[in-house]
Amino acid sequence: MSDISQSHIRNFCIIAHIDHGKSTLADRIIEKTGLLTEREMQEQVLDNMELERERGITIKAQTVRIVYTAKNGEEYIFNLIDTPGHVDFNYEVSRSLAACEGAVLVVDAAQGIEAQTLANCYLAIDHDLEIMPVINKIDLPSADPERVINEIEDVIGLEAQDAPLISAKNGINIEEVLEQIVAKIPAPEGDSKKPLKALIFDSIYDSYKGVIVFCRLFDGAVKKGTQILMMATGAKAEVVEVGTFGAGQFIPCDELSAGMVGYITASLKDVSGTRVGDTVTDAQRPCAESLPGYKKVLPMVYCGLYPADGAKYPDLRDALEKLQLNDASLQYEAETSVALGFGFRCGFLGLLHLEIIQERLEREYNLDLVTTAPGVVYKVYKTDGTVVEVTNPSNLPDPSEIDYMEEPVVDAEIMVTTEYIGAIMKLCQERRGVYMGMEYMEETRALLRYVLPLNEIIYDFFDSLKSRSRGYASFDYDIKGYQRAELVKLDILINKEEVDALSFIVHADSAYERGRKMCEKLKKEIPRHLFEIPIQAAIGSKVIARETVKAVRKDVLAKCYGGDITRKKKLLEKQKEGKKRMRQIGNVEIPQKAFMSVLKLDDED
Amino acid sequence: MYKDLSVYIHIPFCVKKCNYCDFVSAPPKPGQLKAYADALCEEIKLSAAYADNFNIKTVFIGGGTPSLYDSSVMVYILDTLKSTFENRRRGSYIPEELTVECNPGTLDKIKLSDYKRAGINRLSIGLQSADDKELKLLGRIHTYEDWEKSMKLARMCGFDNINTDIISGLFGQTVGSFEDTLKKALIYSPEHISVYSLIVEEGTPFYEKYNPESLSGEELDKWEEEDRLIYEMTNKVLSEYGYERYEISNYAKKGCESRHNMVYWRRGDYLGFGMSAASFIDGVRFANTDSFGEYTAAPYGSVKEKETLTLDEEMSESAFLALRTSYGISCGKFYDDFGKDIHDIYKDAIEKWTGNGMLIEKDGRIFCSEKGFNICNMIMADFIL
Numbered sequence: 008m009s010d011i012s013q014s015h016i017r018n019f020c021i022i023a024h025i026d027h028g029k030s031t032l033a034d035r036i037i038e039k040t041g042l043l044t045e046r047e048m049q050e051q052v053l054d055n056m057e058l059e060r061e062r063g064i065t066i067k068a069q070t071v072r073i074v075y076t077a078k079n080g081e082e083y084i085f086n087l088i089d090t091p092g093h094v095d096f097n098y099e100v101s102r103s104l105a106a107c108e109g110a111v112l113v114v115d116a117a118q119g120i121e122a123q124t125l126a127n128c129y130l131a132i133d134h135d136l137e138i139m140p141v142i143n144k145i146d147l148p149s150a151d152p153e154r155v156i157n158e159i160e161d162v163i164g165l166e167a168q169d170a171p172l173i174s175a176k177n178g179i180n181i182e183e184v185l186e187q188i189v190a191k192i193p194a195p196e197g198d199s200k201k202p203l204k205a206l207i208f209d210s211i212y213d214s215y216k217g218v219i220v221f222c223r224l225f226d227g228a229v230k231k232g233t234q235i236l237m238m239a240t241g242a243k244a245e246v247v248e249v250g251t252f253g254a255g256q257f258i259p260c261d262e263l264s265a266g267m268v269g270y271i272t273a274s275l276k277d278v279s280g281t282r283v284g285d286t287v288t289d290a291q292r293p294c295a296e297s298l299p300g301y302k303k304v305l306p307m308v309y310c311g312l313y314p315a316d317g318a319k320y321p322d323l324r325d326a327l328e329k330l331q332l333n334d335a336s337l338q339y340e341a342e343t344s345v346a347l348g349f350g351f352r353c354g355f356l357g358l359l360h361l362e363i364i365q366e367r368l369e370r371e372y373n374l375d376l377v378t379t380a381p382g383v384v385y386k387v388y389k390t391d392g393t394v395v396e397v398t399n400p401s402n403l404p405d406p407s408e409i410d411y412m413e414e415p416v417v418d419a420e421i422m423v424t425t426e427y428i429g430a431i432m433k434l435c436q437e438r439r440g441v442y443m444g445m446e447y448m449e450e451t452r453a454l455l456r457y458v459l460p461l462n463e464i465i466y467d468f469f470d471s472l473k474s475r476s477r478g479y480a481s482f483d484y485d486i487k488g489y490q491r492a493e494l495v496k497l498d499i500l501i502n503k504e505e506v507d508a509l510s511f512i513v514h515a516d517s518a519y520e521r522g523r524k525m526c527e528k529l530k531k532e533i534p535r536h537l538f539e540i541p542i543q544a545a546i547g548s549k550v551i552a553r554e555t556v557k558a559v560r561k562d563v564l565a566k567c568y569g570g571d572i573t574r575k576k577k578l579l580e581k582q583k584e585g586k587k588r589m590r591q592i593g594n595v596e597i598p599q600k601a602f603m604s605v606l607k608l609d610d611e612d
Numbered sequence: 613m614y615k616d617l618s619v620y621i622h623i624p625f626c627v628k629k630c631n632y633c634d635f636v637s638a639p640p641k642p643g644q645l646k647a648y649a650d651a652l653c654e655e656i657k658l659s660a661a662y663a664d665n666f667n668i669k670t671v672f673i674g675g676g677t678p679s680l681y682d683s684s685v686m687v688y689i690l691d692t693l694k695s696t697f698e699n700r701r702r703g704s705y706i707p708e709e710l711t712v713e714c715n716p717g718t719l720d721k722i723k724l725s726d727y728k729r730a731g732i733n734r735l736s737i738g739l740q741s742a743d744d745k746e747l748k749l750l751g752r753i754h755t756y757e758d759w760e761k762s763m764k765l766a767r768m769c770g771f772d773n774i775n776t777d778i779i780s781g782l783f784g785q786t787v788g789s790f791e792d793t794l795k796k797a798l799i800y801s802p803e804h805i806s807v808y809s810l811i812v813e814e815g816t817p818f819y820e821k822y823n824p825e826s827l828s829g830e831e832l833d834k835w836e837e838e839d840r841l842i843y844e845m846t847n848k849v850l851s852e853y854g855y856e857r858y859e860i861s862n863y864a865k866k867g868c869e870s871r872h873n874m875v876y877w878r879r880g881d882y883l884g885f886g887m888s889a890a891s892f893i894d895g896v897r898f899a900n901t902d903s904f905g906e907y908t909a910a911p912y913g914s915v916k917e918k919e920t921l922t923l924d925e926e927m928s929e930s931a932f933l934a935l936r937t938s939y940g941i942s943c944g945k946f947y948d949d950f951g952k953d954i955h956d957i958y959k960d961a962i963e964k965w966t967g968n969g970m971l972i973e974k975d976g977r978i979f980c981s982e983k984g985f986n987i988c989n990m991i992m993a994d995f996i997l
Contacts, residue, residue: 537968537970537987537990557833559987559990560836560837560840560986560987561809561836561839561840561843561986561987562986562987562988562989562990563809563843563860563861563985563986563987563988563989570618570620570875570876570882570884570890570891570892571890571899572876572890572892572897572929572933573890573897573899573917573919576925576928576929576932576996578989579932579989579992579993579996580996582989582990582993582996583993583994583996586993586994
């Protein structure tokens with residue numbers, strides 16, 4: 008395959024708003040190029056994490072190499088890099104883009120341009136990529152490709168008249184996409200004879216092969232035996248294997264050369280030696296300067312992650328270390344909670360990112376986790392003139408030492424069809440949003456701009472937005488900065504004991520409401536004991552809400568009809584099983600679920 | 613050496629299904645009564661191999677309403693059991709305790725005399741409540757007066773060992789109304805009384821009406837509190853009348869404890885015949901199918917679940933079943949059975965529950981205190997390994 012020249016390589020990604028059919032198109036491309044027969048195709052080949060299939064979203068960028076014989080009779084190598092669509096995963100998109108020359112922009116023929124279409128498009132333009140629009144879902148009754156083409160031209164400023172009109176789902180017009188990729192997306196530049204210069208755009212940990220580095224070669228070549236150097240970390244290693252990506256598998260090859268996308272495994276045992284964004288070069292013949300890498304992304308949402316079983320703390324640490332390798336935006340540091348023992352305070356890009364990491368830890372690493380309420384980074388200006396950043400409510404200084412506090416706010420842009428403007432404005436107001444303006448994109452759609460406190464959107468803002476607009480609103484945000492706010496720390500006392508893992512920081516105006524809801528929720532979650540358990544919400548020493556879990560008076564098994572012991576035993580086993588998932592706080596057993604219940608306080612709204 | 617065996621025979625028929633019942637029982641469709649009796653006898657005959665090692669000590673025919681059958685059928689079933697388990701070396705077959713569950717309204721003098729002749733020496737006549745309104749609510753087919761008649765008839769026919777079932781904890785029941793039921797039952801001095809708290813099981817008509825989610829918190833609290841008071845009152849009244857509580861829900865006059873019941877708690881061997889019947893033989897638990905079609909098609913070998921117990925499971929069962937009885941766990945027997953000191957196995961549970969007075973340890977026994985009985989599920993759950 009290396010006999011295919013650089014001019015016949017196309018490195019591209021597919022970008023789209025969530026749900027516009029990016030992964031489906033990727034599947035079709037793979038299918039059409041004959042890498043897989045139809046029988047071998049699983050639905051959505053590239054979403055190979057169980058979690059991705061279940062949720063129907065792409066979380067991790069995936070890469071696949073395919074061979075396409077174009078109508079001109081020549082063979083081309085396509086390196087397709089699938090990218091995530093959700094706002095939380097922009098950094099993943101950015102990584103993938105750096106490895107490509109072009110991007111296929113998928114736009115839904117009915118919905119047109121959405122927030123993420125724009126955001127991803129701008130990212131691609133930032134990376135100097137050739138953008139090739141494709142109009143998908145043309146077989147939908149509500150499809151209006153003409154309008155969408157005009158929209159692309161007007162809003163993004165891209166030539167879109169000859170954009171392929173396709174249905175990825177039903178395989179309509181996919182060849183046209185492939186031909187345009189050959190025609191429009193430039194071949195990679197770069198010189199195989201120059202010193203090795205490759206960008207690490209992803210890496211994973213494999214228990215047999217160790218660290219597997221995904222890279223894009225810009226110059227030079229690499230093969231088995233090459234001594235490589237990671238320019239930022241300084242790690243050196245000998246290459247064990249190089250290869251390209253099949254669908255969900257690794258295909259070893261002799262050599263990777265300039266313009267190619269592939270993987271390298273080396274005698275790298277230490278996970279920390281490889282960092283996504285770093286440049287790989289030849290240790291014997293290093294390149295002059297490293298590639299720019301990516302903008303480092305800062306976590307916006309923090310929460311505590313604790314192993315349900317305290318003994319699993321080292322396992323959790325290992326799992327986080329390995330996940331971080333594959334997800335540079337994940338940050339963590341050790342912390343201790345009186346209620347939950349040893350765990351980690353972890354930083355995420357957003358709430359979805361948090362959920363995904365939590366689920367991946369649980370599924371891929373078989374860990375049972377307890378998550379504390381997510382929070383943001385607050386700046387605390389103390390009376391002594393110093394400023395501290397607080398990510399864990401337990402670390403908030405005593406109120407007497409606090410002069411004032413600042414919270415992060417975001418510039419939010421919400422695209423919504425006109426009929427839901429009222430509902431969305433109401434939602435933003437409830438979340439302490441400051442109205443900044445509104446623009447009509449066209450007759451039926453408007454762009455609302457708000458400044459919103461980040462801690463108001465990390466819980467369930469996205470869900471509320473979707474439900475109040477029947478799915479029509481889309482949302483994007485950028486961190487604006489910090490803003491002074493009246494914030495208080497709300498503590499929860501169970502049976503008169505403060506439970507640190509349940510404390511959180513909240514705006515003074517919503518403290519009563521939150522406190523009341525917390526108590527109600529906890530009342531439902533905490534099982535009855537032999538004694539009465541008061542649940543209180545307090546600000547400092549002032550109790551603002553209270554509920555009581557009544558004592559158990561009676562809990563008896565009925566008759567064992569005809570000696571059916573098994574049934575009774577199962578009931579007791581269930582009761583026992585429930586107990587295992589409890590945390591002992593003082594003499595109260597609290598189910599782990601209760602710690603998470605604070606995440607979903609707005610359920611009943 | 614023959615081992616003792618208890619036999620349970622399930623009759624899955626009733627005149628009308630009660631509103632709280634979630635057991636395998638329904639009014640018979642035409643032809644089902646005969647087909648089932650034939651299937652039962654076939655299953656019994658095909659179980660003859662057990663006769664080589666076991667000697668039947670107790671028999672319990674339960675349901676459903678076994679007394680729904682014509683007494684000739686009952687005699688036929690018992691004869692089959694007898695001929696299957698009798699052998700020349702052992703001579704005749706006389707179980708110590710042979711109980712039939714009966715419903716008031718399905719008994720008459722001839723039936724009872726036939727029972728007596730067939731060796732049945734214990735009856736269980738369900739009263740459930742002495743309040744006709746409550747009986748109606750429960751969906752029972754009889755009145756208090758029907759029960760009185762049945763009791764008188766049974767005594768007349770010479771039955772001197774009778775159990776009666778009573779249900780407590782009905783929604784709207786008060787300590788006063790339940791005490792009335794108890795006292796009305798006591799007029800006929802049954803030798804044995806079982807008092808069960810109503811469990812509202814999913815899938816029953818009661819669940820629709822009284823499922824905990826449909827009641828307000830206040831209603832639930834009141835119901836629960838009344839239920840507990842009723843429970844405590846029951847114990848007090850019955851002990852005044854000379855009944856001893858020997859198990860969570862079973863009370864008996866001295867010497868009249870149900871031997872069959874005790875086999876369950878003491879993990880003796882028992883064999884169940886009929887649909888859904890559970891068995892426990894040599895450490896293996898199994899149960900027959902719940903389906904009438906499956907059972908009658910292949911009565912022997914319609915086992916739907918089979919479970920060989922691990923050592924941990926054996927210890928757990930032995931502990932939680934014994935805790936149902938007033939005698940409790942015998943530490944010595946536990947050591948004999950498993951070669952382990954119970955305190956080593958259940959250190960935390962024993963410390964926790966004796967520490968708060970829910971369990972009592974005395975004379976080599978560990979048993980529930982009266983308060984402990986009220987919450988025994990919580991205690992037992994800690995004895996599951």
